[in-house]
Amino acid sequence: MSHWSFIFAAYGLTVLGTFGVTVWSWSAMRRAEAEADALRRDR
Amino acid sequence: MHIYANPARFLKLARPLTAWLGWSGAALIVFALASGLFLAPKDYLQGESVRMMYVHVPAAWLGMGGWTGIAVASLMQLVWRHPLAAVAGRAIAVPGALFTAICLVTGSLWGRPTWGTYWEWDGRMTSMLVLLFLYIAYIVLADADRERGGEGRITAIFGLIGAINIPIIKYSVEWWNTLHQGESISFIGGGSSIDASMLWPLLIASLGFSLLFGAIVLMRMRTMLARQKIEARLRRMAA
Numbered sequence: 001m002s003h004w005s006f007i008f009a010a011y012g013l014t015v016l017g018t019f020g021v022t023v024w025s026w027s028a029m030r031r032a033e034a035e036a037d038a039l040r041r042d043r
Numbered sequence: 044m045h046i047y048a049n050p051a052r053f054l055k056l057a058r059p060l061t062a063w064l065g066w067s068g069a070a071l072i073v074f075a076l077a078s079g080l081f082l083a084p085k086d087y088l089q090g091e092s093v094r095m096m097y098v099h100v101p102a103a104w105l106g107m108g109g110w111t112g113i114a115v116a117s118l119m120q121l122v123w124r125h126p127l128a129a130v131a132g133r134a135i136a137v138p139g140a141l142f143t144a145i146c147l148v149t150g151s152l153w154g155r156p157t158w159g160t161y162w163e164w165d166g167r168m169t170s171m172l173v174l175l176f177l178y179i180a181y182i183v184l185a186d187a188d189r190e191r192g193g194e195g196r197i198t199a200i201f202g203l204i205g206a207i208n209i210p211i212i213k214y215s216v217e218w219w220n221t222l223h224q225g226e227s228i229s230f231i232g233g234g235s236s237i238d239a240s241m242l243w244p245l246l247i248a249s250l251g252f253s254l255l256f257g258a259i260v261l262m263r264m265r266t267m268l269a270r271q272k273i274e275a276r277l278r279r280m281a282a
Contacts, residue, residue, distance in 0.1 A: 003091040003156050010149040011076065014098040017145050018072070021138055022065070022255065025262040032269035039276045 050268050053127055057261045065258035071251025078244040086241075095153040097244055101252040102146035106174060107209055109139025109256070110202075113181065114209075117202035120195065127264070129195040132202055133185045134263035138256055140178035147171055158222055166215030167223035170208060177205040 079097030086093035112135045120128035150168065151161045162168065185198045216225045228235045228242075235242055 003094075006092060006152045006156055007080075007094050010095045010098050010152045011080070013148055014102065014145050015076075017141055018252070018255065021141050022069075022259055022262075025138075025259050025266070029262045029266045029269070032266045032273070036269040036272045036276075039273055 050127060054265065054268065057265055061258050061261045061265070064254045064261065068251050068254030068256075068258060071247055072255060075244050075248035075251055079248065083241050083244050084238075089157055092153060092156045093241070095149055096241075097248045099146060099149040099153055100245055101249045102142045102149060103171070104249055105252055105256050106139060106143030106146050106171070107212055108253070109135050109142065110174060110177070110205060110209055112260075113139065113202040114206035117199035120199045121203070129199065130264050130267045131260070132181075132195075132199065133189075134260045134267060136178055136182045136185065137263065138259045140175060140182065142252075142256070143171065143175045143178055147175060154222075163222045165221040165223055166219035167212065167221050170212045170215050174208055174212060177208060181205065 076097060079094050083094065083097075085091045113132045116125075116128045116132035116135070119125040120132065147168070150171075154163070155161050181198065181201060184201055185195065188195050188198050215221060216223055227237050228245075237245065
């Protein structure tokens with residue numbers, strides 16, 4: 001049994017999950033802060 | 044800690060810290076995973092499959108550390124009524140659940156070539172699965188509480204009660220006869236049964252994932268605070 005397919009699956013899943021949650025959190029933060037700034041300017 | 048109870052003061056610190064934690068964490072992760080894949084030696088018993096340790100162990104650490112963070116935030120919310128504590132608890136929950144899920148799946152993938160099975164209902168694996176269910180319940184409870192305009196006290200109590208599972212996970216390998224191996228690194232005892240050539244990429248990976256986890260939590264807290272501001276302003280405009 002080759003161990004490498006298991007290793008690549010584990011690394012791939014970890015990198016994908018970590019990258020996904022980071023990008024999602026970053027884009028949600030940018031959107032929310034831009035909206036809050038726009039509302040403050042329109043006051 | 045009470046100095047940062049003021050959201051404006053917190054944001055002043057969080058804005059530069061988010062980028063620092065994020066970029067340094069990402070750089071350390073890339074270096075540690077490349078080292079784990081290509082530089083670290085294979086294990087004399089487990090062979091190449093030991094390389095899964097460099098993603099599995101940091102994920103386990105963050106799953107358990109995340110809930111410990113929720114418990115501390117819950118305590119601060121209930122005892123000191125810290126205004127950012129509920130936000131911090133909710134911000135930790137999603138990345139905490141994600142890393143717990145990653146820990147379970149990578150552990151399962153490691154188990155197949157090592158133990159000959161993807162899953163066994165032993166103490167460590169079962170208590171880690173319980174942690175994932177606790178995270179999911181916490182997220183659902185926090186969302187429901189927020190929608191009905193609650194203060195998050197029930198969610199905080201749940202966060203504290205759920206912390207009972209953390210020592211169960213830690214000592215599961217001692218209390219029960221499990222398939223999962225015992226403790227390899229002890230910060231209290233100061234000892235490690237892992238050879239130094241395998242230990243350093245693991246410590247760098249754990250540090251890198253922890254820094255990135257901190258950046259994700261800060262990003263989620265900043266999102267929640269911005270949304271609170273938007274909701275408050277819209278309410279004032281409607282009044």
